Amino acid sequence: MTITITAFERSPDGGKGLARDTRVRWALEEVGLAYDVRLVSFRAMKEPAHLALHPFGQIPTYEEDDLVLFETGAIVLHLAQRHSGLLPGDANARARAIAWTFAALNSVEPPVLDLVTAKIVERDQPWAQDRLPLVIDRIRQRLVQLAARLGDAEWLDGAFSAGDLMMASVLLRLRPSGILSEFPSLAAYVARGEARPAYQRAFAAQWAINGAAPQAG
């Protein structure tokens, strides 16, 4: 089995590991699979060859022999379902771990991405400064709920799972803003994720590409 993923030729985050290929690298490391990486430029991502792999012109994609996948959630779930290490054995516990994967991507990440829209995409708009507090408040509302559910547990539902991998990855995007540190239990949860050897290897692999390179425009 040959696995190839795509990643940014130069990640806009300059090596912070926030691009979505890090999530897939982390999952591959957790389940112990080797993989190749094909780097793509922003221009190549919008060209037919890449659009054939990813209809929305983004990274990462995942190629495994004749299977082509896009959507980070789907790739991580595919790995989790076919290999051991990211989902519990009990059927109901598996379903709950998958629910946390969706929760990370659908209930927590949208307000987090709205912060990127507000701070970067719309930064020159006249409403940028006035709108920002509303966007941040919506993130805080979600984090209050998430912290309440996590309580003092180590992971969201029993052992570390694909759900934790995705939730920690989403929360990591909030660290540069300072919002994550407002929630010490969530910051500690993310730190536990980052301390995992599989995450360390994934981070180092993307850093080797993005950390040393000069940042894009």
Add this chain to the structure above:
Amino acid sequence: MTITITAFERSPDGGKGLARDTRVRWALEEVGLAYDVRLVSFRAMKEPAHLALHPFGQIPTYEEDDLVLFETGAIVLHLAQRHSGLLPGDANARARAIAWTFAALNSVEPPVLDLVTAKIVERDQPWAQDRLPLVIDRIRQRLVQLAARLGDAEWLDGAFSAGDLMMASVLLRLRPSGILSEFPSLAAYVARGEARPAYQRAFAAQWAINGAAPQAG
């Protein structure tokens, strides 16, 4: 096996079927499972009994004997994986159908929900009118890409799947805005979804609750 889902006591859409319980009802009808519904008020959704089922205080939830799930994507995927009718038999085709489920929720729905934020949550903000075209443009960008991938196919990847169920459900939210009708092939795709007997039963079931009742403030 006893299945119970939760739904709005009064859906804010007044019976258009856009609340997320309709997606779960549709999946249950496609796989041929009977279910009970427990209606919850907006106030009850934020109280401890409901938060124990859904950490973000929303609907739907899904209870199946001693399994409790939240997140519509996870519930639909759980049904699709345990029962026939929503995923193809071939392993790679299954993974691709699951990818479309994530794509609907993660790549298409976030800009669609941003329209709700812009039109309703932020409607009284001074930037509301000026910001709206940006929000709509982001939706159009996604729909151009989605229409390009769909082409003249009936469904996104072979036979109707959970991915189509979710994508059609997400696109349905755009019909009231008029944006869906700008993309005739996607409008026809959604209409094919709505024409399915399972969708018709799901819609009728939510209409019986929401359509006749007076709308909430």
